[in-house]
Structures are given as C-alpha cells and as structure tokens.
Amino acid sequence: MAPKLSNRRNRDRRSGAAEARRLKTYPHPYPSGWYRLADSAAIGRGEVRELECFGREFILRRGQTSSEIEISSAAGSHSVDEVHGQILIYFRDTEANQDVGAEPPYPAARIAEVDSGKFVHRGSYDAGRVHMHIVEFAENGADYAHFQPVHGRMRIPWTQIPIPGIRINHSASWKLDPERKWVSYFLNATQLEIFGKPIEGAGGSAQVMFYGPASMNYFRFRIPKIGEIEMIQSHLPVRPLEQQVDFRWFADRKIPRLLVSYVVGNWISQWRRDIGIWENKIYREDPALAANDGPVYRMRRWYRQFLPEPDVRIPP
Ligand SMILES: [Fe+2]
Numbered sequence: 290m291a292p293k294l295s296n297r298r299n300r301d302r303r304s305g306a307a308e309a310r311r312l313k314t315y316p317h318p319y320p321s322g323w324y325r326l327a328d329s330a331a332i333g334r335g336e337v338r339e340l341e342c343f344g345r346e347f348i349l350r351r352g353q354t355s356s357e358i359e360i361s362s363a364a365g366s367h368s369v370d371e372v373h374g375q376i377l378i379y380f381r382d383t384e385a386n387q388d389v390g391a392e393p394p395y396p397a398a399r400i401a402e403v404d405s406g407k408f409v410h411r412g413s414y415d416a417g418r419v420h421m422h423i424v425e426f427a428e429n430g431a432d433y434a435h436f437q438p439v440h441g442r443m444r445i446p447w448t449q450i451p452i453p454g455i456r457i458n459h460s461a462s463w464k465l466d467p468e469r470k471w472v473s474y475f476l477n478a479t480q481l482e483i484f485g486k487p488i489e490g491a492g493g494s495a496q497v498m499f500y501g502p503a504s505m506n507y508f509r510f511r512i513p514k515i516g517e518i519e520m521i522q523s524h525l526p527v528r529p530l531e532q533q534v535d536f537r538w539f540a541d542r543k544i545p546r547l548l549v550s551y552v553v554g555n556w557i558s559q560w561r562r563d564i565g566i567w568e569n570k571i572y573r574e575d576p577a578l579a580a581n582d583g584p585v586y587r588m589r590r591w592y593r594q595f596l597p598e599p600d601v602r603i604p605p
Contacts, residue, residue: 294327294338314571315422318529319343319382320595322501323397325375325523342527364389370397385597398500400519408539411549416534421567423524426503430475433461433583439562446554456482463584473499502595510552516541
C-alpha cells in the first residue's frame with residue numbers, strides 16, 4: 290500500500306447528528322474548480338502517495354524519468370498542474386454526473402511576479418482542519434458587517450492576544466472580474482487607530498482574488514512605500530464539512546522576512562477569529578439582510594457557476 294500523505298486526522302469527531310443537520314442547509318460540498326492537493330516537495334520522483342479528499346481516495350504518482358504527476362481516483366485520471374511548488378487538480382464531482390475527463394474550463398492561476406523571479410517563496414503554514422463548508426470562505430468576504438465586530442481589534446500576529454487601545458477600521462468592497470467569470474475580488478482597506486485617533490501612515494490594503502469556488506484564494510498585501518506580498522490560502526474539502534487549510538506566501542525580495550511574517554501572521558490571527566463561527570453556523574438560503582450587510586446575494590449568484598447542478602433554491 291502506498292504511504293499516505295500527511296493529511297492530519299481531525300482532532301475530534303463532531304457529533305454526527307448536529308453535523309448532519311448543518312450539512313443539510315448547505316449547497317453541494319464539492320464545487321468544481323482548481324484545488325491544492327499537496328506541496329510538490331511531498332512527492333519525489335518515482336514515488337506514489339495516497340490522499341483522502343472529496344470524500345474519496347486519490348492516488349498521486351510522480352514519473353521516474355520525467356517529473357510529471359498523475360492523479361487518479363476510482364473515476365479515472367484527473368487534470369493536474371504544478372504551480373509555484375504546489376500540486377493542483379481540477380476537480381469535478383463524478384458522483385454529481387460531472388465528466389472527470391473533460392478539459393478544465395480555465396487554467397490554474399499563476400502569479401506573474403513569482404514567474405518573473407521578482408517575488409520569492411517566504412513561507413508555508415499547514416493550518417490543519419477546519420470543520421466548515423467551503424462556501425463560508427466566499428460568504429465571509431461578502432459579509433461586510435462582520436468585519437468591525439469580529440476583526441476590529443489588533444492582535445499580536447500569529448496569536449489571539451489583543452493589543453490594548455489599537456483598533457482596525459475596515460472598509461470593504463467586492464467585485465467581479467470583467468473578463469474571467471470564475472474570478473471575483475474582495476478588497477479591504479484598513480486604517481489603524483490608537484485610543485480613537487487614526488495613526489498616520491498605519492494601514493494598508495489587501496485584495497483577495499477568489500479564483501474559483503474559494504478553493505484557491507490569492508491575497509495581495511500592499512505595504513505603502515515598502516512593497517507587496519502575495520499569499521495563497523487554499524481550502525481542500527476532505528469531507529463535506531471538513532477543510533484542510535494551507536497558506537503559502539511570496540514577497541518582494543527586498544522586504545525584510547520579519548515584516549513579511551508580521552503581515553501574514555496578522556491575517557492568520559484574524560482568520561482564526563472566524564473559525565468558531567464557521568464551525569457552528571448553518572446556511573440560510575434567504576437571509577434577511579440589512580443595508581450595510583454587503584453583496585451576499587450577488588456573491589451567491591457568482592458562486593452558483595461552480596456547483597454541479599444549478600441550485601434552484603437561490604433566488605435569481
Ligand atoms: Fe471574517
């Protein structure tokens with residue numbers, strides 16, 4: 290039997306009945322799109338690995354003479370690409386009558402600055418499993434009203450320890466890519482405030498490119514006068530309400546590594562704030578929204594393209 294890729298077992302099995310009730314409220318758990326399966330370095334030449342995801346078993350094989358990767362499951366061979374040190378698969382759910390052998394409708398994303406050598410790899414972080422549905426990450430970007438209450442306090446990067454007196458003011462927006470219908474953007478400008486007074490020059494902006502169904506998310510952090518950082522946050526559904534979450538980041542060669550880690554760690558601290566919500570909520574098809582709640586319905590209409598069947602329950 291081939292050795293298993295490290296794909297950590299969940300720490301605790303949630304109560305089956307409560308999870309089943311939650312799952313019933315959600316759309317299809319495995320939308321079509323590009324997903325990260327593993328780091329390239331996890332499989333050497335001539336090696337074979339097993340991986341459990343999308344509720345089934347996959348076999349990954351790397352060639353002996355060429356470095357090519359082949360990925361197969363009981364349904365057959367899958368479209369695969371290897372980009373910026375990650376093994377990606379275009380997944381279609383054959384159990385929802387999708388044709389696994391068809392060409393992907395669009396290529397995997399590439400970061401131009403990584404290809405040109407302007408950005409270099411500065412770190413990776415295996416965040417383990419989160420017991421959530423993948424759509425929740427897309428919903429999060431469109432839910433403007435939660436930013437201030439959930440993400441309004443500055444934390445020591447990589448921790449949940451709040452920094453007294455410092456608040457983060459968010460201003461969020463969401464838009465579609467005019468040409469690539471599988472791409473949308475969430476933009477967030479932040480301004481720091483100490484004891485109610487804005488801190489001159491302390492702030493920045495982040496753009497998140499949702500490339501497909503929240504499986505591959507590309508963050509661009511802009512630090513004024515210093516440079517840019519690109520961070521990939523990927524979600525791989527292991528089971529319907531269980532995502533393997535990974536981060537991988539690249540930065541302008543000239544940005545000090547400590548500053549890069551500070552910026553990424555700030556995001557990780559804020560991301561962790563949402564987990565307790567995502568792991569306990571249900572999905573409402575027709576949420577009652579207030580005027581400042583953000584474009585939740587528009588986002589859902591965009592997201593519908595990734596679901597194996599038109600989800601007729603969402604109003605047009
Ligand atoms: Fe959030």
